[in-house]
Amino acid sequence: xxxxxxxxxxxxxxxxxxxxxxxxxxxxxxxxxxxxxxxxxxxxxxxxxxxxxxxxxxxxxxxxxxxxxxxxxxxxxxxxxxxxxxxxxxxxxxxxxxxxxxxxxxxxxxxxxxxxxxxxxxxxxxxxxxxxxxxxxxxxxxxxxxxxxxxxxxxxxxxxxxxxxxxxxxxxxxxxxxxxxxxxxxxxxxxxxxxxxxxxxxxxxxxxxxxxxxxxxxxxxxxxxxxxxxxxxxxxxxxxxxxxxxxxxxxxxxxxxxxxxxxxxxxxxxxxxxxxxxxxxxxxxxxxxxxxxxxxxxxxxxxxxxxxxxxxxxxxxxxxxxxxxxxxxxxxxxxxxxxxxxxxxxxxxxxxxxxxxxxxxxxxxxxxxxxxxxxxxxxxxxxxxxxxxxxxxxxxxxxxxxxxx
Ligand SMILES: Cc1cc2nc3c(=O)[nH]c(=O)nc-3n(C[C@H](O)[C@H](O)[C@H](O)COP(=O)(O)OP(=O)(O)OC[C@H]3O[C@@H](n4cnc5c(N)ncnc54)[C@H](O)[C@@H]3O)c2cc1C
Numbered sequence: 166x167x168x169x170x171x172x173x174x175x176x177x178x179x180x181x182x183x184x185x186x187x188x189x190x191x192x193x194x195x196x197x198x199x200x201x202x203x204x205x206x207x208x209x210x211x212x213x214x215x216x217x218x219x220x221x222x223x224x225x226x227x228x229x230x231x232x233x234x235x236x237x238x239x240x241x242x243x244x245x246x247x248x249x250x251x252x253x254x255x256x257x258x259x260x261x262x263x264x265x266x267x268x269x270x271x272x273x274x275x276x277x278x279x280x281x282x283x284x285x286x287x288x289x290x291x292x293x294x295x296x297x298x299x300x301x302x303x304x305x306x307x308x309x310x311x312x313x314x315x316x317x318x319x320x321x322x323x324x325x326x327x328x329x330x331x332x333x334x335x336x337x338x339x340x341x342x343x344x345x346x347x348x349x350x351x352x353x354x355x356x357x358x359x360x361x362x363x364x365x366x367x368x369x370x371x372x373x374x375x376x377x378x379x380x381x382x383x384x385x386x387x388x389x390x391x392x393x394x395x396x397x398x399x400x401x402x403x404x405x406x407x408x409x410x411x412x413x414x415x416x417x418x419x420x421x422x423x424x425x426x427x428x429x430x431x432x433x434x435x436x437x438x439x440x441x442x443x444x445x446x447x448x449x450x451x452x453x454x455x456x457x458x459x460x461x462x463x464x465x466x467x468x469x470x471x472x473x474x475x476x477x478x479x480x481x482x483x484x485x486x487x488x489x490x491x492x493x494x495x496x497x498x499x500x501x502x503x504x505x506x507x508x509x510x511x512x513x514x515x516x517x518x519x520x521x522x523x524x525x526x527x528x529x530x531x532x533x534x535x536x537x538x539x540x541x542x543x544x545x546x547x548x549x550x551x552x553x554x555x556x557x558x559x560x561x562x563x564x565x566x567x568x569x570x
Contacts, residue, residue: 171196172567173313173322175301176343177206179213179556180328180539182284185293186258187564188326194292198320200313202300202342207281209330209337213553218277220260221251221557222550223268229551231416231514232543233355238519239544239555242527246561248554258283269550301329304346306532324534324567326527328560331513331540332357339507343541344517351531353518355543358419359510361412361552366405366431366499373471374401379464382434383410385417385501388427392417396437404505406431413548415504416514422503429501435464435472435494444494448487459484464494472497512552516543526566527559534570536563 172188174181177199189197199206213219222229225248227236246254252262252270260283262270272279288295303314310323329343344354381399383406385392393414400408421429436444451459457480460469470480476493484490504510521530522537529535538559546552 170198170320170322172198172324172326173311173320174199174326174328175304175313175346176327176329176539176541177201177203177295177297178328178330178338178539179207179210179553180330180560181326182207182210182281182288183254183557183560184326184328184538184564185295186284186287186291187561188567189288189291189293191564191568194288194294197291197293198322199288199293199295200299200301200315201295201297203338204297206285206295206297209334209339210281211277212334212337213277214271216277217271217275218280219269219271219550219553220255220262220280221248221270221554223248223264223270225268225546225551225554229547229549230555231360231545232516232519234519235544238522238524238542239558241525242558242562243554245525245565246558250561251554251557254557255280255283258287267549300342301346304350304535306350306535310534324536324570326536326538326560326563326567327541328537328539328556329541331516331545332507333359333362333510333513333540335507339513347517347537347541350529350535352521352529352537355515355518356423357513357515358423359504359507359512360416360419360514360545361511361548362415362419363402363407363505363509364405364411364415364418364431365502365505367502368403368405370471370475371401371405371499372403373474374468375403377401377465377467378408379435379468380437381410382437383414384432384434385414386430386432387417387421389430399433405502406433406499409548412511416545418501419504419510419514421501431499431501433497433499435468435497439495441491441495445488445491448484448491451487453483456480456482456484460490460494511548512545513540514545516545517541519543525562527563528566536566538563
């Protein structure tokens with residue numbers, strides 16, 4: 166049995182890599198061991214922001230995070246390591262960030278691979294030991310800390326930081342293993358469901374618009390009551406709807422799907438820049454063409470024809486009721502069937518219950534010197550750099566506690 170690691174970090178994703186750097190900068194890398202089950206660290210990080218890595222968001226405050234107790238739990242870590250600290254941290258690694266819309270920050274080079282490279286170069290320079298193909302199967306408390314078990318070895322450590330991520334995107338390494346490791350130590354888990362995910366709907370009309378993107382306001386309604394709305398790019402797909410306008414508010418659908426109560430519908434405003442009154446007036450003065458061409462020039466042709474069909478018109482029919490068409494354009498209804506599941510999701514909602522974790526240090530309240538960070542916890546952020554910000558901030562909080570212990 167190898168002995169004497171100061172800290173073992175379980176999981177080499179965003180949170181684990183950051184935690185290793187923070188700890189090693191103060192404690193020396195030779196005392197830190199990073200264990201990763203995949204052949205390489207940071208696989209999910211490489212896929213973030215479509216390969217460009219939306220590294221943080223300048224607006225990251227507790228209001229952008231969800232979970233049973235997210236607002237209270239997130240605040241101390243986000244305060245101690247705000248987005249400005251994140252930008253400085255990455256600058257210290259050689260990554261220069263550039264602001265984009267809605268507070269989003271990306272590396273100027275627009276390469277997630279560069280973010281991973283710079284983190285790995287820093288870990289190597291600090292002398293941190295990184296072991297891949299090393300899935301941790303058990304963490305056992307001992308008199309002086311822990312033993313950490315993989316198929317090939319058992320190591321001992323004073324502190325263990327668990328950052329095994331969530332169940333989202335299994336093709337990028339997402340799995341429920343971390344929950345098993347931590348619940349075996351007495352921690353509770355809240356129900357898991359996919360978030361930032363594509364939504365399956367009735368496809369009777371959607372199929373005809375497959376592949377089209379348009380700016381729209383998407384609303385989700387439960388039993389007719391609006392739950393959330395977002396304006397942005399909408400993508401029609403063969404199974405339903407996707408794109409930023411949907412992904413941003415898809416958490417409500419994931420939650421509904423898990424509860425299986427009530428009827429969920431989507432309402433799509435296909436022309437959010439028009440009021441209903443203005444749109445009705447606009448449609449009333451349009452050239453009196455048959456339905457096939459009536460909306461051409463106002464909406465994408467295929468979308469316009471689909472709206473007319475949904476209004477019960479055949480393409481050769483005249484449009485005699487512009488007010489009805491305007492209503493349909495402003496609130497195109499779709500029955501929601503569910504989400505595309507963890508396979509399509511960017512994050513996992515739910516996770517290890519934060520009531521059992523100290524929000525200032527991320528230390529377990531049940532097992533001393535055990536720290537839980539990142540997506541593993543019952544914390545998920547909005548789309549737009551908030552989830553990585555949580556990974557960095559929670560890693561920083563745990564590292565400060567480990568360093569000071
Ligand atoms: C396609 C996609 C795009 C995204 N884009 C963005 C974005 O642009 N901005 C943003 O803020 N967020 C984004 N996210 C979300 C973000 O990537 C995650 O929230 C973040 O990576 C979570 O960090 P983590 O370290 O907690 O978990 P992860 O990054 O998932 O890392 C967990 C690591 O633990 C390892 N592991 C698991 N079990 C074990 C075990 N038993 N033993 C050893 N190792 C184990 C895994 O292999 C993995 O490497 C995106 C997610 C996806 C899927």
